[in-house]
Structures are given as structure tokens and as C-alpha cells.
Amino acid sequence: MAGMAQEEIEKELATVYTVLTYEDYEAGLKEGRLVGLKCASCGKITCHPMHVCQWCSSRSLERAELCGEGELTTFTVIRVPPEGFEADVPYIPCIVETKEGPCVMGRLDYDAERATPELIGKRVKLSGAYTYEGDKYSGGAHTCPVFKVVG
Numbered sequence: 001m002a003g004m005a006q007e008e009i010e011k012e013l014a015t016v017y018t019v020l021t022y023e024d025y026e027a028g029l030k031e032g033r034l035v036g037l038k039c040a041s042c043g044k045i046t047c048h049p050m051h052v053c054q055w056c057s058s059r060s061l062e063r064a065e066l067c068g069e070g071e072l073t074t075f076t077v078i079r080v081p082p083e084g085f086e087a088d089v090p091y092i093p094c095i096v097e098t099k100e101g102p103c104v105m106g107r108l109d110y111d112a113e114r115a116t117p118e119l120i121g122k123r124v125k126l127s128g129a130y131t132y133e134g135d136k137y138s139g140g141a142h143t144c145p146v147f148k149v150v151g
């Protein structure tokens, strides 16, 4: 963006950001939809909201709905909570590689006492959304996807 006036840069970024904001993403989750972005240059899907394609850095993005299915890439069981998450323990943050390609962070809806590394690689499906109030570091409430093991 060298040579561009600050005003031009802000105008361009504002256009990009409105394709899919975090507010839109979280509203979609609350309706049971996983919303991402499809790249017009390489055709791949990016999820969660970003201002460039995660695969080729193009800014030609449009909204796309993901199927909500994928594979459990990794997870951990939280028993000692960070500040602000005391009521949630035990809980299972996880990363899911979606069928469309991008990895998404969320929570796994699974009995924390029975969770073992054998779960990694299992098929999972979007089963809901979880809204956490946040703490002094997170800038307020946010909503993340919740996944359930289906195979």
C-alpha cells in the first residue's frame, strides 16, 4: 500500500471488512451456520473472518456458508480455568479441520472425563454455539462454534 493516502487505505480496508465481520460470523453461529469467505482468485474457503484469503492473500472474497462438518485436529481439556472462565470447567477447546479446508477453533461437546487422544481424527459436526462473557483481556463477550463427535 506504499504511496496510498491514509484516507484511501482506510476506505479500502472498510470495504474489505464489510464482507464478513466478526459480528456477522458470531450471528451466523447463533443460528447454527458456519459462515466463511470464498476466494474469487483461488476458489478456496477461509473461515473465520479475515481481510485476505488465508491461502493466496487475495482480497477478492465473498461470503460462503460451510457445511459445519470436519475432522477433529486437536483438543485439550481445561480444568484450571483462566480468569473469567471459572464456571466453564471442565471444558474442551478444539481445532477442527473443516471439509472445505480451513481450520476453525471452537469447543468440543464431549464428556471431559472420557476425552482421550483417540478422539483426534474423529468426524465432527457443528452442533451449536457457545457465548462466553470474556475477561479483562478479551474485550467482551464472544461466540464460538461447538462441535459434536459423529464418527
Ligand SMILES: [Zn+2]
Binding pocket: 039, 040, 041, 042, 043, 044, 053, 054, 055, 056, 057, 058
Ligand atoms: Zn485465495
